[in-house]
Amino acid sequence: MTQIAKSRKKIQMIREDIKTSVKKGDVKNVSILLEALESELTIFETLYSAP
Numbered sequence: 001m002t003q004i005a006k007s008r009k010k011i012q013m014i015r016e017d018i019k020t021s022v023k024k025g026d027v028k029n030v031s032i033l034l035e036a037l038e039s040e041l042t043i044f045e046t047l048y049s050a051p
Contacts, residue, residue, distance in 0.1 A: 007040060007043055007044040014040060015037065018033045021033060
């Protein structure tokens, strides 16, 4: 599995975790997960734009 594929999978997992936390009303966890998502999206963008 490539680095991009791993990053994409991680982004999908974080999104699912966010959906679950929102349903449970766990605002603190949603905030933490959003930070993790932002970080992983930055990594994905860096990998995707690399030559």
